[in-house]
Amino acid sequence: MNTCRIAAWLVALAMSAFCAEARAARDYISIVGSSTVYPFSTTVAEQFGKTSKFKTPKIESTGSGGGLKLFCSRVGADTPDIANSSRRIKQSEFDQCRNNGVTEIIEVKIGYDGIVLANAKNGQRLQLSRRDIFLALARDVPDPDREGQTMANPYTTWQQVNPDLPPQKIEVLGPPPTSGTRDALVELAMEGGCEEIPWIRALKEKDENRFKGICHTIREDGVFIEAGENDNLIVQKLDVNPQALGVFGFSFLDQNSDKVQGSLVDGKEPSFEAIAAGEYPVSRPLYFYVKKAHVGTIPGIEEFLAEFTSERAWGEEGYLSDKGLIPMPEDERASVGMAVRNLTPLVLP
Amino acid sequence: MSRNNVGAPSTMEIVHRNLGRRYRAERRFRLIGLLAIVSSLLFLALLFLSIVTKGASAFRQSFLLLDIHFSEEAMNVDNLAAGDYNGMVKEALRKMFPEVKSRSDKKLLFGLASPGAAFRLQQMVVADTSIIGSTRSVWLPADDDLDMLLKGHVDRLVPETERRLKDVQLAWIDDLTEQGRLRLKFNTTFFTAGDSREPELAGILGATMGSFYTLVVTLFLSFPIGVAAAIYLEEFASRNRWTDIIEVNINNLAAVPSIVFGLLGLAVFLNFFGLPRSAPVVGGLVLTLMTLPTIIIASRVSLQSVPPSIREAALGVGASKMQTVFHHVLPLALPGMLTGTIIGMARALGESAPLLMIGMVAFIVDVPKGFLEPATVLPVQIYLWADSPERAFVERTSAAIIVLLGFLIVMNAAAVFMRNRFERRW
Amino acid sequence: MIVPLLLVCILVCSQLAYWLGARRASRKAGAGGLSSLHSRPQYYGMLTALWCGLPALLVVLVWFFFAEAFLTSTVMEKIAPSLNLATPEEISLAENDLKNMVAGHGIMAAANPFLQQAAEDYLRLKAIGEKALFVVLLCLMTATSFFLWRRISPEMRARNHVELIIRAFLILCSTLAVFTTLGIVLSVLFESIRFFQLVPITDFLFGLKWSPQMAIRADQVGSSGSFGAVPVFAGTMLISFIAMLVAAPVGLMSAIYLAEYAGKKFRAVAKPLLEILAGVPTVVYGFFAALTVAPAIRSMGTGLGLSVSSESALAAGLVMGVMIIPFVLSISDDVINAVPQALRDGSYGLGATRSETIRLVVIPAALPGIVGGMLLAVSRAIGETMIVVMAAGLSANLTANPLQAVTTVTVQIVTLLVGDQEFDSPKTLAAFALGLLLFVVTLALNIVALYVVRKYREQYE
16 A cells, blocks of 8 residues: 555646646747748747747647638637648638638738759659640540540650650659649649640630649549658658659758759749749749737737748848748738738738 | 277377477477567667667767857847847858958858857857957857768769859868868757757757656556556456446557547647647647557456466455455556556657647747646657758757657666566466 | 645645544554454545545645636626627637736736736735635545544444445546547547538448549639548558568567567567567658668569559558567567466476477467457557558558558548648548548457457466
8 A cells, every 4th residue: 555655645746746837828929830831930930039039939730721720710819820821711711710700810921832843863854844744644634536535644654745755654752632732733733734735725714623623633543642741751762763753842952952853844943043033833822821819919929920021031032041932022022011010901702 | 098009109109200390390489489589679770770870960060160259339238139149150250261252152151150150159148248348269050051061961072053052162161171160069959959940959858858748647647547447347347238338449449540539639628628739738638548548458468367366365365356456466467567558658759640639749949848838749859850851850850769769768678677576477 | 826735735634634544443443453443444544534635636626627717707807898898709818918917928918907907806816715725625624534533433344435435436547438439439520420411421431432632722623532431441451461460470479489488688678679669750660661661672573573653552561560569579478478387387297399388378378468469559550650651652542452552541531631721621521531430440340359359268277
């Protein structure tokens, strides 16, 4: 029974240690959301925490959808103040927010993220067009013999897609359908390529569902490999397998430029300058959303916004560009920055 | 044997004839056993080796020796923390390479020092204001790209466009190395800092403390509850529908994917009980629910293996059922229960998926100081670093894994100690 | 915070009650010696201590969970009219302001005199409440323990009372599993139902195609989405099967060797070393599987003229098998070790060799435990995520070919839950449905296993 008593004392002590803390109110900013925005958001947060009198914000990587759900759940200290998103907020999410009392949301567009198709350095650099990407990756491709008909994608090498390309097996490691990166690949690269085929472009007006069904569906016969969202792993897999092409964000190409090379898309190299100038076709905007009701209640939100939208953060030479964020053009930065300073809420119908 | 047919061999003859084969089978069996163990140990060694070779270099970090002038003009009298420390670092670098004039070259030059260098100076000044106005030689952390080059993780022979460090920078680096102003030193930051986006400033203390708090909660809840549940089910419960339900339930919970426990934690602990997000106490509760089945199953198995004669003897001399169990059966079953608990805790220590839903997969710079402060845990930190683009995080990921494995080894050693003290064989 | 102080106070009082109770019992035993007591004096002491401590603990718990809410609402009620708070959200934010001020972080709300006043009120009320609580507790503890102390007599069945309380505690602990199950079912059920409103349940259960390529945003229509769970479950089975092919023989043979052949020292070192395998973070295994094992299998396969996908079930299964070896090994070893030596001696006495003894006597005797360990290992294999994500990918192929890419239920659940899509889309809801289905499937498997184990369970002595 002695052991029992010792155990009781131990448990009691542990409990008192636990209870010893007051349940203090939140004095730091809470941010949730996309894993794509996470590296940028954390960089600003760290800078903010070290140079201001406020605590460093807490940033969770939950995915855009999960983040916005938490964000929209209600107003209050136990809900996040900011939601990062790799896509624009949806109408349904906006409505949900409004129904839950989160009526005023400030939208902040922070810059662009390029999506690259890259392969290992020891492989041959590909010069793709968006049409090639579409033909190589779509589940159904137009039948060359029958106008207006599709067939299951028969192509297995890049040469079959386009005679100028090498006779290399098509093998693409890319994100799963739940990913915003995949969404951008489909909308920007594949749909763009899709529209170059005249009868499909004609479909766009007539039968939009069929148009999107053709352009937006990626093949599932093992040529496009859904490889999860760990982009570092994709880079390392490419290193082992020189045939394969990987789809990931520009910052990983930037950091691993000695290991992998980005394929040219429509003749444009995925470089910082080309993406910033809007020449490289596959890039998407990144956002975060702020709960206006929390501004002034949770300490530091305004100062954090000011830090994020300062030139030294998101400017052309800012520290975010070192992390791989592609800055917006100057006038766009100015207008977004103005909206943030005035805390102008987002208006959707 | 009594029916001794003349032609048929005797039993002894059959035995002797088969003896060679049986001995061979015996040796074979033993060899297979040994092979199984050796192969698993080999795999473990391989795993360790690959992690250690990748992560060992992270325990050292490049430092730059700079002559910093703590000028009075750069200080902010009201707020020492807000001085222009970055400017001091830049000034020192400029003095060392006065030939650098163009704006882009300057940017490259200043890129050699880590953004953390300014914070280091800031701490120095805040700690000792008397250094203001003097000039000191200070070892300051270098940028992670430079660090990677020094450690040989970056090939300097590839064309300039494919490198993050440019040719001019390489020349400066060679210059600095010759002057002895660039050196690899032990990386204390790694053990004393929280998370950071700059690899050279990132540390695991925050995650380690988070893991500690989480595991304390898990251990203090799951061990007593698990053992109590196992004792009840194994020793007291009569076989009926209700105990069958409980038993199936427990076995089933062991197979529930861990992220589902996260969903449960979100619904129950956060939304219903209103506990704070990202707090180690919630993580501990969720991990408790997750490890309970493992502990209960292992504890039951070890209770089952206590021979009934022990119980009968105790009951025979007049002990009550409760006394029998707590005084005689439990001490004998404890080593097995400890084994189960250690495996369960090891799993809890390495688990990240359920913590996602309760907000512990997060970027947290400040080291948590209690059970209710936002925290993350080691496996989550490893996962987050493994997903970071910066090259220098690769070795830090492995280094964090080494630390995690170190904790595992310590935990297991504790279990061995206890097991050796208690284990009995019948 | 006063709670830890109170806990220590309760503990001290209980200890005191223990001594008093035990002493009174000894006194009451009088000339007859301790044997005239129904139970040993410690039990009287323990009963007194429990009577003293348990009610007090309950009161403290109530205070801990409800005091803050009670105080806040009292204070807020007072100032709500003057602050013009209309919606619950505003009240929630004002409450946060209040808590901030109370905790001393009054950076911004200091401008509002009402809140300032409220915070002071709050602190004052809290101090009064805590003092009151302290007094109440002391009275309560004295009363309850005195009540019991008075009743202590040699006839009192103290041991039985104590055992009853312990037993109640044991039962409570064992039912926790049922509550957990209930909680899990409840937390996935509603979302699952919403999913089945969007996707017919038969399509989900019997569909042979898993391809959640549905639109992420409402304005994207047309992409196909099929949610047939069969290939996902088939992939889970395939990978778990491969993993068990590795873990079961290796784990069991290692356990046998450790328990029956190995020297004491070797065993003391090897077993904990191998148990480390279970605790290595799965990210590590994932990297190993994806970057070392998978390319090796691929090059070996192409060498043999087979077509191997760069992501294969085999790579994931093999590495996962290594990870779950400790689950089989550790428990089997403990159980084999616990088989009475007399059984072995009997077998040796009949002339059996060691391996024959092990195969024919020890293993059957230890079977229930071994099966328990195996079940635990299978469970872990089914629940594993990271290795599969990294090495076997996310493509749901319905195949029995271990060289192809497959996916598992848990991997799909995780990717669907952390995706960028809208949280109400069928894609996210599918994760809940998958979770529910997995729950039901493993439940069925476990019921079967329970009957099998019970049928073959043998008790040796």
